Amino acid sequence: MSTTRLLLLGVVRIFQPAYGYQLRRELLTWNVQHWANINPGSIYTGLRTLAKHGYLQELEGGSGDRPGRTSYKLTADGETEYFSLLRQSLWNVDGFHPDRMQASLSFMWSLRRDEVLAALEARIVQLEQLQKAEPFEERQVLGDPGTPNHVVEMFRITNARNRGELDWTRAFRDRVADGAYSFAGEPADWEPPPGMITHWGEIPSPPPTD
Structure with a gap:
Protein backbone atom coordinates (compact mmCIF):
# COMPACT_ATOMS: atom_id res chain seq x y z
CA MET A 1 0.00 0.00 0.00
CA SER A 2 2.87 2.41 0.77
CA THR A 3 4.16 2.14 -2.82
CA THR A 4 0.71 2.77 -4.27
CA ARG A 5 0.15 5.70 -1.94
CA LEU A 6 3.51 7.24 -2.81
CA LEU A 7 2.86 6.88 -6.54
CA LEU A 8 -0.60 8.44 -6.30
CA LEU A 9 0.50 11.34 -4.11
CA GLY A 10 3.59 11.89 -6.23
CA VAL A 11 1.81 11.98 -9.56
CA VAL A 12 -0.89 14.30 -8.18
CA ARG A 13 1.87 16.57 -6.87
CA ILE A 14 3.38 16.84 -10.35
CA PHE A 15 0.19 17.58 -12.27
CA GLN A 16 -2.08 19.17 -9.66
CA PRO A 17 -4.83 19.99 -10.05
CA ALA A 18 -5.49 17.03 -12.30
CA TYR A 19 -8.40 14.76 -13.13
CA GLY A 20 -8.44 11.09 -12.27
CA TYR A 21 -8.27 9.96 -15.87
CA GLN A 22 -5.19 12.16 -16.45
CA LEU A 23 -3.44 10.64 -13.46
CA ARG A 24 -4.41 7.11 -14.47
CA ARG A 25 -3.16 7.67 -18.01
CA GLU A 26 0.15 9.06 -16.75
CA LEU A 27 0.76 6.20 -14.32
CA LEU A 28 0.06 3.63 -17.02
CA THR A 29 2.78 5.22 -19.17
CA TRP A 30 5.10 4.38 -16.24
CA ASN A 31 3.96 0.72 -16.49
CA VAL A 32 3.04 0.68 -12.79
CA GLN A 33 0.63 -2.19 -13.47
CA HIS A 34 3.71 -4.38 -14.01
CA TRP A 35 6.42 -3.35 -11.54
CA ALA A 36 4.18 -1.93 -8.78
CA ASN A 37 1.32 -4.43 -9.21
CA ILE A 38 -1.25 -1.64 -9.37
CA ASN A 39 -4.56 -2.60 -10.91
CA PRO A 40 -5.40 0.26 -13.32
CA GLY A 41 -9.00 0.19 -12.18
CA SER A 42 -7.97 0.73 -8.56
CA ILE A 43 -6.32 4.10 -9.25
CA TYR A 44 -9.64 5.95 -9.00
CA THR A 45 -10.46 4.14 -5.77
CA GLY A 46 -7.03 5.00 -4.40
CA LEU A 47 -7.51 8.69 -5.17
CA ARG A 48 -10.89 8.75 -3.42
CA THR A 49 -9.41 6.92 -0.42
CA LEU A 50 -6.57 9.44 -0.12
CA ALA A 51 -9.12 12.25 -0.30
CA LYS A 52 -11.22 10.56 2.39
CA HIS A 53 -8.15 10.43 4.67
CA GLY A 54 -7.39 14.08 4.11
CA TYR A 55 -4.30 13.72 1.91
CA LEU A 56 -5.98 15.00 -1.25
CA GLN A 57 -8.49 17.75 -1.85
CA GLU A 58 -11.26 17.04 -4.31
CA LEU A 59 -12.12 19.96 -6.55
CA GLU A 60 -15.45 19.83 -8.35
CA GLY A 61 -15.57 21.20 -11.90
CA GLY A 62 -16.88 24.75 -12.13
CA SER A 63 -19.40 26.24 -14.51
CA GLY A 64 -16.89 26.35 -17.34
CA ASP A 65 -16.06 22.69 -16.95
CA ARG A 66 -17.97 19.49 -17.37
CA PRO A 67 -20.28 18.97 -14.39
CA GLY A 68 -19.30 16.22 -12.02
CA ARG A 69 -15.62 16.08 -13.04
CA THR A 70 -13.38 15.94 -9.99
CA SER A 71 -9.77 17.04 -9.93
CA TYR A 72 -7.27 16.51 -7.14
CA LYS A 73 -4.48 18.38 -5.42
CA LEU A 74 -2.43 17.65 -2.31
CA THR A 75 -3.44 19.02 1.07
CA ALA A 76 -0.83 20.05 3.64
CA ASP A 77 -1.16 16.57 5.20
CA GLY A 78 -0.75 15.04 1.75
CA GLU A 79 2.47 16.95 1.21
CA THR A 80 3.79 15.72 4.56
CA GLU A 81 2.74 12.14 3.81
CA TYR A 82 4.35 12.30 0.35
CA PHE A 83 7.76 13.26 1.73
CA SER A 84 7.46 10.76 4.59
CA LEU A 85 6.77 7.87 2.20
CA LEU A 86 9.44 9.04 -0.22
CA ARG A 87 12.07 9.13 2.50
CA GLN A 88 11.01 5.74 3.89
CA SER A 89 11.36 4.16 0.45
CA LEU A 90 14.67 5.86 -0.33
CA TRP A 91 16.45 5.35 2.98
CA ASN A 92 15.42 1.73 3.68
CA VAL A 93 16.40 -1.39 1.76
CA ASP A 94 13.71 -4.05 1.34
CA GLY A 95 14.86 -6.85 -0.93
CA PHE A 96 11.41 -8.44 -0.94
CA HIS A 97 9.78 -5.20 -2.19
CA PRO A 98 12.00 -3.72 -4.93
CA ASP A 99 9.02 -1.67 -6.11
CA ARG A 100 9.58 0.73 -3.20
CA MET A 101 12.95 1.87 -4.50
CA GLN A 102 11.54 1.96 -8.02
CA ALA A 103 8.85 4.35 -6.83
CA SER A 104 11.33 6.55 -4.98
CA LEU A 105 13.39 6.85 -8.17
CA SER A 106 10.35 8.45 -9.79
CA PHE A 107 10.29 11.27 -7.23
CA MET A 108 13.71 11.63 -5.60
CA TRP A 109 14.25 14.79 -7.65
CA SER A 110 11.95 16.53 -5.16
CA GLU A 186 18.32 23.31 -8.87
CA PRO A 187 17.58 24.24 -12.49
CA ALA A 188 15.89 21.35 -14.26
CA ASP A 189 18.03 19.25 -16.60
CA TRP A 190 15.11 18.14 -18.75
CA GLU A 191 12.82 20.13 -21.03
CA PRO A 192 9.36 18.58 -21.51
CA PRO A 193 7.61 18.66 -24.88
CA PRO A 194 5.32 21.68 -25.39
CA GLY A 195 1.97 21.31 -23.70
CA MET A 196 3.12 18.53 -21.37
CA ILE A 197 3.87 20.13 -18.01
CA THR A 198 5.11 23.60 -17.23
CA HIS A 199 6.79 23.61 -13.82
CA TRP A 200 10.14 21.98 -14.62
CA GLY A 201 12.10 25.21 -15.05
CA GLU A 202 13.04 25.17 -11.38
CA ILE A 203 12.46 22.17 -9.12
CA PRO A 204 10.92 23.41 -5.85
CA SER A 205 12.67 22.75 -2.58
CA PRO A 206 11.05 20.35 -0.13
CA PRO A 207 9.66 21.73 3.13
CA PRO A 208 12.08 21.89 6.07
CA THR A 209 12.46 18.67 8.05
CA ASP A 210 12.79 20.22 11.51
Missing part, protein backbone atom coordinates in the same frame (compact mmCIF):
# COMPACT_ATOMS: atom_id res chain seq x y z
CA LEU A 111 14.62 16.11 -2.46
CA ARG A 112 17.84 18.04 -2.22
CA ARG A 113 20.99 16.51 -3.65
CA ASP A 114 22.75 16.25 -0.28
CA GLU A 115 19.89 14.21 1.17
CA VAL A 116 19.78 11.88 -1.83
CA LEU A 117 23.53 11.29 -1.48
CA ALA A 118 23.18 10.60 2.25
CA ALA A 119 20.33 8.16 1.59
CA LEU A 120 22.34 6.32 -1.07
CA GLU A 121 25.27 6.02 1.32
CA ALA A 122 22.89 4.58 3.92
CA ARG A 123 21.56 2.07 1.37
CA ILE A 124 25.10 1.00 0.50
CA VAL A 125 25.82 0.25 4.16
CA GLN A 126 22.59 -1.74 4.51
CA LEU A 127 23.28 -3.74 1.34
CA GLU A 128 26.84 -4.47 2.45
CA GLN A 129 25.49 -5.76 5.77
CA LEU A 130 22.98 -7.98 3.99
CA GLN A 131 25.80 -9.36 1.85
CA LYS A 132 27.78 -10.28 4.96
CA ALA A 133 24.77 -12.12 6.39
CA GLU A 134 24.16 -14.24 3.26
CA PRO A 135 26.20 -17.35 4.19
CA PHE A 136 24.74 -17.48 7.67
CA GLU A 137 21.17 -17.26 6.36
CA GLU A 138 21.88 -20.15 4.00
CA ARG A 139 23.43 -22.20 6.77
CA GLN A 140 20.40 -21.66 8.98
CA VAL A 141 17.97 -22.74 6.25
CA LEU A 142 19.96 -25.79 5.19
CA GLY A 143 20.51 -26.82 8.81
CA ASP A 144 16.82 -26.68 9.74
CA PRO A 145 15.34 -30.21 9.42
CA GLY A 146 11.84 -28.73 9.22
CA THR A 147 12.59 -26.61 6.11
CA PRO A 148 12.84 -28.13 2.62
CA ASN A 149 16.28 -27.51 1.12
CA HIS A 150 14.88 -25.79 -1.98
CA VAL A 151 13.66 -22.91 0.21
CA VAL A 152 17.25 -21.66 0.28
CA GLU A 153 16.83 -20.56 -3.34
CA MET A 154 14.30 -17.96 -2.19
CA PHE A 155 17.05 -16.38 -0.14
CA ARG A 156 19.57 -16.75 -2.94
CA ILE A 157 17.44 -14.94 -5.52
CA THR A 158 16.84 -12.08 -3.07
CA ASN A 159 20.54 -11.95 -2.24
CA ALA A 160 21.37 -11.88 -5.95
CA ARG A 161 19.09 -8.86 -6.37
CA ASN A 162 20.73 -7.19 -3.37
CA ARG A 163 24.21 -7.72 -4.83
CA GLY A 164 23.09 -6.26 -8.14
CA GLU A 165 21.49 -3.32 -6.38
CA LEU A 166 24.67 -2.73 -4.39
CA ASP A 167 26.71 -2.40 -7.59
CA TRP A 168 24.11 -0.08 -9.11
CA THR A 169 23.78 2.04 -5.95
CA ARG A 170 27.52 2.65 -5.76
CA ALA A 171 27.59 3.73 -9.40
CA PHE A 172 24.44 5.86 -9.03
CA ARG A 173 25.88 7.52 -5.90
CA ASP A 174 28.98 8.45 -7.88
CA ARG A 175 26.93 9.89 -10.73
CA VAL A 176 24.85 12.02 -8.34
CA ALA A 177 28.00 13.19 -6.53
CA ASP A 178 29.47 14.22 -9.89
CA GLY A 179 26.45 16.42 -10.60
CA ALA A 180 24.19 14.16 -12.65
CA TYR A 181 20.46 14.94 -12.79
CA SER A 182 18.62 17.76 -11.05
CA PHE A 183 17.28 17.90 -7.53
CA ALA A 184 15.24 20.28 -5.38
CA GLY A 185 16.24 23.92 -5.73
Whole structure:
Protein backbone atom coordinates (compact mmCIF):
# COMPACT_ATOMS: atom_id res chain seq x y z
CA MET A 1 0.00 0.00 0.00
CA SER A 2 2.87 2.41 0.77
CA THR A 3 4.16 2.14 -2.82
CA THR A 4 0.71 2.77 -4.27
CA ARG A 5 0.15 5.70 -1.94
CA LEU A 6 3.51 7.24 -2.81
CA LEU A 7 2.86 6.88 -6.54
CA LEU A 8 -0.60 8.44 -6.30
CA LEU A 9 0.50 11.34 -4.11
CA GLY A 10 3.59 11.89 -6.23
CA VAL A 11 1.81 11.98 -9.56
CA VAL A 12 -0.89 14.30 -8.18
CA ARG A 13 1.87 16.57 -6.87
CA ILE A 14 3.38 16.84 -10.35
CA PHE A 15 0.19 17.58 -12.27
CA GLN A 16 -2.08 19.17 -9.66
CA PRO A 17 -4.83 19.99 -10.05
CA ALA A 18 -5.49 17.03 -12.30
CA TYR A 19 -8.40 14.76 -13.13
CA GLY A 20 -8.44 11.09 -12.27
CA TYR A 21 -8.27 9.96 -15.87
CA GLN A 22 -5.19 12.16 -16.45
CA LEU A 23 -3.44 10.64 -13.46
CA ARG A 24 -4.41 7.11 -14.47
CA ARG A 25 -3.16 7.67 -18.01
CA GLU A 26 0.15 9.06 -16.75
CA LEU A 27 0.76 6.20 -14.32
CA LEU A 28 0.06 3.63 -17.02
CA THR A 29 2.78 5.22 -19.17
CA TRP A 30 5.10 4.38 -16.24
CA ASN A 31 3.96 0.72 -16.49
CA VAL A 32 3.04 0.68 -12.79
CA GLN A 33 0.63 -2.19 -13.47
CA HIS A 34 3.71 -4.38 -14.01
CA TRP A 35 6.42 -3.35 -11.54
CA ALA A 36 4.18 -1.93 -8.78
CA ASN A 37 1.32 -4.43 -9.21
CA ILE A 38 -1.25 -1.64 -9.37
CA ASN A 39 -4.56 -2.60 -10.91
CA PRO A 40 -5.40 0.26 -13.32
CA GLY A 41 -9.00 0.19 -12.18
CA SER A 42 -7.97 0.73 -8.56
CA ILE A 43 -6.32 4.10 -9.25
CA TYR A 44 -9.64 5.95 -9.00
CA THR A 45 -10.46 4.14 -5.77
CA GLY A 46 -7.03 5.00 -4.40
CA LEU A 47 -7.51 8.69 -5.17
CA ARG A 48 -10.89 8.75 -3.42
CA THR A 49 -9.41 6.92 -0.42
CA LEU A 50 -6.57 9.44 -0.12
CA ALA A 51 -9.12 12.25 -0.30
CA LYS A 52 -11.22 10.56 2.39
CA HIS A 53 -8.15 10.43 4.67
CA GLY A 54 -7.39 14.08 4.11
CA TYR A 55 -4.30 13.72 1.91
CA LEU A 56 -5.98 15.00 -1.25
CA GLN A 57 -8.49 17.75 -1.85
CA GLU A 58 -11.26 17.04 -4.31
CA LEU A 59 -12.12 19.96 -6.55
CA GLU A 60 -15.45 19.83 -8.35
CA GLY A 61 -15.57 21.20 -11.90
CA GLY A 62 -16.88 24.75 -12.13
CA SER A 63 -19.40 26.24 -14.51
CA GLY A 64 -16.89 26.35 -17.34
CA ASP A 65 -16.06 22.69 -16.95
CA ARG A 66 -17.97 19.49 -17.37
CA PRO A 67 -20.28 18.97 -14.39
CA GLY A 68 -19.30 16.22 -12.02
CA ARG A 69 -15.62 16.08 -13.04
CA THR A 70 -13.38 15.94 -9.99
CA SER A 71 -9.77 17.04 -9.93
CA TYR A 72 -7.27 16.51 -7.14
CA LYS A 73 -4.48 18.38 -5.42
CA LEU A 74 -2.43 17.65 -2.31
CA THR A 75 -3.44 19.02 1.07
CA ALA A 76 -0.83 20.05 3.64
CA ASP A 77 -1.16 16.57 5.20
CA GLY A 78 -0.75 15.04 1.75
CA GLU A 79 2.47 16.95 1.21
CA THR A 80 3.79 15.72 4.56
CA GLU A 81 2.74 12.14 3.81
CA TYR A 82 4.35 12.30 0.35
CA PHE A 83 7.76 13.26 1.73
CA SER A 84 7.46 10.76 4.59
CA LEU A 85 6.77 7.87 2.20
CA LEU A 86 9.44 9.04 -0.22
CA ARG A 87 12.07 9.13 2.50
CA GLN A 88 11.01 5.74 3.89
CA SER A 89 11.36 4.16 0.45
CA LEU A 90 14.67 5.86 -0.33
CA TRP A 91 16.45 5.35 2.98
CA ASN A 92 15.42 1.73 3.68
CA VAL A 93 16.40 -1.39 1.76
CA ASP A 94 13.71 -4.05 1.34
CA GLY A 95 14.86 -6.85 -0.93
CA PHE A 96 11.41 -8.44 -0.94
CA HIS A 97 9.78 -5.20 -2.19
CA PRO A 98 12.00 -3.72 -4.93
CA ASP A 99 9.02 -1.67 -6.11
CA ARG A 100 9.58 0.73 -3.20
CA MET A 101 12.95 1.87 -4.50
CA GLN A 102 11.54 1.96 -8.02
CA ALA A 103 8.85 4.35 -6.83
CA SER A 104 11.33 6.55 -4.98
CA LEU A 105 13.39 6.85 -8.17
CA SER A 106 10.35 8.45 -9.79
CA PHE A 107 10.29 11.27 -7.23
CA MET A 108 13.71 11.63 -5.60
CA TRP A 109 14.25 14.79 -7.65
CA SER A 110 11.95 16.53 -5.16
CA LEU A 111 14.62 16.11 -2.46
CA ARG A 112 17.84 18.04 -2.22
CA ARG A 113 20.99 16.51 -3.65
CA ASP A 114 22.75 16.25 -0.28
CA GLU A 115 19.89 14.21 1.17
CA VAL A 116 19.78 11.88 -1.83
CA LEU A 117 23.53 11.29 -1.48
CA ALA A 118 23.18 10.60 2.25
CA ALA A 119 20.33 8.16 1.59
CA LEU A 120 22.34 6.32 -1.07
CA GLU A 121 25.27 6.02 1.32
CA ALA A 122 22.89 4.58 3.92
CA ARG A 123 21.56 2.07 1.37
CA ILE A 124 25.10 1.00 0.50
CA VAL A 125 25.82 0.25 4.16
CA GLN A 126 22.59 -1.74 4.51
CA LEU A 127 23.28 -3.74 1.34
CA GLU A 128 26.84 -4.47 2.45
CA GLN A 129 25.49 -5.76 5.77
CA LEU A 130 22.98 -7.98 3.99
CA GLN A 131 25.80 -9.36 1.85
CA LYS A 132 27.78 -10.28 4.96
CA ALA A 133 24.77 -12.12 6.39
CA GLU A 134 24.16 -14.24 3.26
CA PRO A 135 26.20 -17.35 4.19
CA PHE A 136 24.74 -17.48 7.67
CA GLU A 137 21.17 -17.26 6.36
CA GLU A 138 21.88 -20.15 4.00
CA ARG A 139 23.43 -22.20 6.77
CA GLN A 140 20.40 -21.66 8.98
CA VAL A 141 17.97 -22.74 6.25
CA LEU A 142 19.96 -25.79 5.19
CA GLY A 143 20.51 -26.82 8.81
CA ASP A 144 16.82 -26.68 9.74
CA PRO A 145 15.34 -30.21 9.42
CA GLY A 146 11.84 -28.73 9.22
CA THR A 147 12.59 -26.61 6.11
CA PRO A 148 12.84 -28.13 2.62
CA ASN A 149 16.28 -27.51 1.12
CA HIS A 150 14.88 -25.79 -1.98
CA VAL A 151 13.66 -22.91 0.21
CA VAL A 152 17.25 -21.66 0.28
CA GLU A 153 16.83 -20.56 -3.34
CA MET A 154 14.30 -17.96 -2.19
CA PHE A 155 17.05 -16.38 -0.14
CA ARG A 156 19.57 -16.75 -2.94
CA ILE A 157 17.44 -14.94 -5.52
CA THR A 158 16.84 -12.08 -3.07
CA ASN A 159 20.54 -11.95 -2.24
CA ALA A 160 21.37 -11.88 -5.95
CA ARG A 161 19.09 -8.86 -6.37
CA ASN A 162 20.73 -7.19 -3.37
CA ARG A 163 24.21 -7.72 -4.83
CA GLY A 164 23.09 -6.26 -8.14
CA GLU A 165 21.49 -3.32 -6.38
CA LEU A 166 24.67 -2.73 -4.39
CA ASP A 167 26.71 -2.40 -7.59
CA TRP A 168 24.11 -0.08 -9.11
CA THR A 169 23.78 2.04 -5.95
CA ARG A 170 27.52 2.65 -5.76
CA ALA A 171 27.59 3.73 -9.40
CA PHE A 172 24.44 5.86 -9.03
CA ARG A 173 25.88 7.52 -5.90
CA ASP A 174 28.98 8.45 -7.88
CA ARG A 175 26.93 9.89 -10.73
CA VAL A 176 24.85 12.02 -8.34
CA ALA A 177 28.00 13.19 -6.53
CA ASP A 178 29.47 14.22 -9.89
CA GLY A 179 26.45 16.42 -10.60
CA ALA A 180 24.19 14.16 -12.65
CA TYR A 181 20.46 14.94 -12.79
CA SER A 182 18.62 17.76 -11.05
CA PHE A 183 17.28 17.90 -7.53
CA ALA A 184 15.24 20.28 -5.38
CA GLY A 185 16.24 23.92 -5.73
CA GLU A 186 18.32 23.31 -8.87
CA PRO A 187 17.58 24.24 -12.49
CA ALA A 188 15.89 21.35 -14.26
CA ASP A 189 18.03 19.25 -16.60
CA TRP A 190 15.11 18.14 -18.75
CA GLU A 191 12.82 20.13 -21.03
CA PRO A 192 9.36 18.58 -21.51
CA PRO A 193 7.61 18.66 -24.88
CA PRO A 194 5.32 21.68 -25.39
CA GLY A 195 1.97 21.31 -23.70
CA MET A 196 3.12 18.53 -21.37
CA ILE A 197 3.87 20.13 -18.01
CA THR A 198 5.11 23.60 -17.23
CA HIS A 199 6.79 23.61 -13.82
CA TRP A 200 10.14 21.98 -14.62
CA GLY A 201 12.10 25.21 -15.05
CA GLU A 202 13.04 25.17 -11.38
CA ILE A 203 12.46 22.17 -9.12
CA PRO A 204 10.92 23.41 -5.85
CA SER A 205 12.67 22.75 -2.58
CA PRO A 206 11.05 20.35 -0.13
CA PRO A 207 9.66 21.73 3.13
CA PRO A 208 12.08 21.89 6.07
CA THR A 209 12.46 18.67 8.05
CA ASP A 210 12.79 20.22 11.51
